[in-house]
Amino acid sequence: MTALDEPLAAPAAPTGASAHGAGAAHHAVQRPNDRVAVYIWQAPVRITHWVTAICIVTLSLTGGYIADPFLIPPGGNVMTTIRLVHIITALTFLVSGVVRTVYLLAGNRFVRWTAFIPTNRTQFTELFRQAGFYGFVRSEIPKVLGHNQLAAAAYLALFALLLVETVTGFALDGLMGAEPGATAFAWLRELLGPQMLRLVHHLTMWLILAIALFHVYSCVLVDHIENVGVVTSMFTGYKFPTREEVVESRDGGPEVLEQAAKRADA
Amino acid sequence: MQDDGLYAALVRRGMTRRSFLQFSAAMAAALALPLSYAPRIAAAVEGSKRLPVIWIRGQACGGDTEAFLRSSDPDTVALFLDVLDIQYHDAFLGVAGGDAELARTSAMDRYRNGYFAVVEGSIPSGASGAYCLIGGRPAADVVREVCAGALATIAVGSCACDGGAPAAGSNPTGAGGVRALAGARYMALPGCPVNPVNLAAVIVHYLTFNELPPADLASRPLAAYGDLIHNQCERRPHFEFGEFATEWGDEGAQRGWCLYKLGCKGPETMGNCPTVRYGEKTSWNVRAGHGCVGCMTPSFWNAMGPAYKRLPSPVPFLPNVTVDMVGGALLGGVAGVMGVHAVGMGVRFKRRRMIAAHERAAAVPLGPLPPAVGDAGRRSEPAATVGLAPAEHGAADEADGRPDAPVGREGR
Structure with a gap:
């Protein structure tokens, strides 16, 4: 299960004779339009993705009730239960x-920090090329x-x-006297004061929801354009680009094709 | 008054042995000590001289003095504070002018390093201290002098702790707390007003253990300011049961439900109001039907507002905007932009499909129709466009004249 675990900067895997005989030359990919299954998202990444998604929804709903109790008629341990759900979900989210x-x-190279923080010129320009695509300035998607x-x-x-939510959440929990927030984040309560802490915690929720909405939209859009199974890849881990696309992608290359072929043979 | 000790003075004021022991037990409770400490406290107070106190007032309303002075039926705590050897307090002095100044300076000399400095009210630094003068001198200078010779400095009330109301908003007088002027032995007792029980408890702790009680980061004694008001509140069960007053005087308010939705700051404020209460232990504000305003939190006037809403406005100068309005607008805005964007993308896809179809028609005017289904991963085109190539990959693939390989992981 550890295909593609080598760092981005590692030299390409030697292109020996494989069943497909791929990667003999960089410029001429054999059977360029054949689609291959490339393993992108490792299982823990997929699981944490969905756990996080469920946690964000649950935390937003329960947090919304805690901030301003609504809808649920009084009686029964409503607030107790909802706060308990909120805290248990928060701890689940923390583990995730x-x-x-x-x-x-x-x-692997697709989920590592190097995939997020641009470290070279190509990555930087890609940011603007992608933005240009969304802005109808460019017609091609990187x-x-x-x-x-x-x-x-x-x-x-x-x-x-999410880190801001975690820290302010524990600081607020510490207000009730619960450890570790009570001592570990006492400095934050002193710094911001409880009201500002609550405001930041609440406002950040809306920012996260806005990014989540954008995320869902852009995934569906890119899924439609790239046509390699972006959305399903977050369930299965695989995308299905053509052999040519694998080699030409910024984070692809002949070695990725090679590994995908090996994986298919196994 | 003869100086034959605290206990003798208390007895002269009519305190019985029984109520003295009750006072000792109450002090042990206020200091979060086990009841077994009560005899030790009683012995310490019995053996003490009347502790000299110099009480300075800066920018204050006098509420902290009033808090223990205005007892119609003085309780033991009021009596205890009453029999302290108060050498100087501008409201109690029988003399005025130069004689009053002399009373303070001579007390400072006589009891050097042996008196408690109690400071009430904020100390302004604006206009070189001209906003508050004591005997013609800036309050800051006098307070610094008094604190320098004191055993310990106790800031009573929120104003003395962090500037309080005079420091609120634009802070026109440059008001601040006593912390910067006091020595190392400093204790803050915020509250508006301070609870006399907490003041008495700090002094009793000093008499018993010869040191100030343990304090938090803001120098507040943990015994009094170590727990959330919410955790001790008598309306807490209503909070847990989701029973909230939503308007002043509504059914929930009449039934004594939780004031959370009306902006009560009990869930954010550390203090012991629910247990020690005010006004000869009769009540405190939440019991009386008004939410906590968080007066024991540092800079409460700026930090804990608005008093009747849960959260302040996130937008400066627009106090009626709520955080949910801003968040909802943000989310709605993002959704709106996406909707427009989606329409734009749809137009772009359609135009590309048409261009691709035109190109193909021009290139192979008489050839057979291309297959209706493009690459296998793609759904088939609707009937109206049969014969036209699917967009994007489809067009490129067919230009190669090569049918697509089946998608998938047939090898696995």
């Missing part, structure tokens, strides 16, 4: 976030197997906002 962070450091750089920038912002 830790797992994703591990894969940010040690995952070729990429994993995240395009604009999406990656949005996810970086999302990660930062």
Whole structure:
């Protein structure tokens, strides 16, 4: 299960004679229009993605009730239950976030931090080319197997906002006397004051929801354009680009094709 | 008044032995000590001289003095504070002018490093301190002097702790707390007004253990300011049961339900109001039907507002905007932009399909129709466009004249 675990900068895998005989030359990909299954999203990445998605929805709904109790008629331990759900979901989210962070450091080239933070000129210009595509300035979408750089920038912002929610959430929990927030984030309560802390926690929720909405829209749009199974890849882990696309993608190359072929043979 | 000790003075004021022991027990409770400490407290107070106190007032309304002075039936705490050896307090002095100044300076000399400095009210720094003068001198200078010779400085009330109401908003007088002027032994007792029980408890702790009680980051004694008001509130069960007053005087308010939705800051404020209460322990504001305003939180006037809403406005100068309005507008805006964008993208896709069809028609005017289905991963085109190539990949693929390989992982 560890295909494509080598870093982005590693030399390409030697292009020996494989069943498909691919990658003999860089410029002439054999059977360029054949589609191959490329394993992009490792299982823990997919699982944390969906856990995070469910957590964000649950936390937003329960948090909305805590901020301004509505809809549910009084009676029964309504607030107790909803706060309990909120806190348990938050802890689940935290675990999921830790797992994703591990894969940010040690995952494959598509999920590692190098896929998010532009480290070279190509990655930088891709950000603007992708933005140009959304802005109807460019007609072509940059070729990429994993995240395009604009999406990656949005996810970086999302990660930062999720971190803000986690920290302010624990600081608010500490207000009730619950550890570890009570001592670990006492400095934050002193710095911002409880009201500002609550305001930041609440406003950040809306920012996260806005990014989530944009995420869903852009995924469906890019799925429609790239036609390689973007949406289903978050369930199965695979995308189905053509052999030519694999080689020409910014984060692809002959070695990716090679590995995909090996994976298919196994 | 003879100086034969605190206990003798209390007895002269009519305190019985029984009520003195009750006071000791109450102090142990206020200091979050086990009841077994009550005898030790009683012994310490019995053996004490009347503690000299110099009480300075800066920019204050006098509420902190009033809090223990205006008892119609003085309780033991009021009596205890009453029999302290208050050497200087501008409201109590029988003399005025130069004699009053002399009373303070001579007390400072006589009891050097042996008195408590109690400061009430904020100390302004604006206009070189001219906004508040004591005996013609800036309050800051006098307070610094008094604190320098004190055993310890106790800031009573929110104004003395962080500037309070005079420091609110634009802070025209440059008001601030006493922290910067006091020495290392400093204790803050915020509240508007301070609860006399907490003041007495700090002094009793000093008499018993010869040190100030443990404090938090804002120098507030943990015994009094270590727990959330919400956690001690008598309306808390209504909070847990989702029972909220939604308007002043509505059915929920009449039934004593939780004031959370009316902006009560109890869930954000550390203090012991629900347990020690005010006004000879009769009530406190939430019990009386008004939400907590968070007066024990540092800079509460700026930080804890608005008093009757849960959250402040996130937009400066627009106090009626709520965070949900901003968030809803943001989300709606993003959705709107996406809707427009989706329409634009749809137009673009359609135009490309038409261009591709035209090109193909020009290139192979008499050839057979291309297959209706493009690459296998794509749904077939609707009947109206049969014969035209699918957009994007389809067009490119067919230009190669090569049918697509089946998509999928047939090898797996």
